[in-house]
Amino acid sequence: MLQLAAPPTVYLVDDDLIVLAFVEAVLGAAGYRVERFTGGEGVLDLAAASPPALFILDVRMPAVDGIELLKQLRALEACRETPVLMLTGSGRLDRIALAMQAGATDFLMKPFTPEQVTAKARMMIEPSPIPQHPL
DSSP states (O other), X not given: OOOOOOOOEEEEEOSOHHHHHHHHHHHHHTTOEEXXXXXXXXXXXXXXXXXXXXXXXXXXXXXXXXXXXXXXXXXXXXXXXSOEEEEESXXXXXHHHHHHHHTOOEEEEXXXXXXXXXXXXXXXXSOOOOOOOOO
């Protein structure tokens, strides 16, 4: 019997339940499995044991903000190379710069369209190979 590969898993962390439901629905329809978290609690232990194909983290959250969570994730051996997409509702360049310095792969400004979040996820999970041209 043919074994199908499991869909790539995305760990989504945002304190906004509407954003969680929206991104889960969009990425689920695109063929990804989404694990939702309303804060950083539980993400670190799960990520250390079973890292996802992609993290999507909100920059601003109440207890532990996304940048601090990102730093904690990057400290885990299993998550050092996992792509991280940061979501931000403000255009504050200082927060975006801090996220990039902490190890974020890319960011997406809220509000975003289904096509934008799907394209970002796809690029980060399934990067297209760079063609090798003979010199």
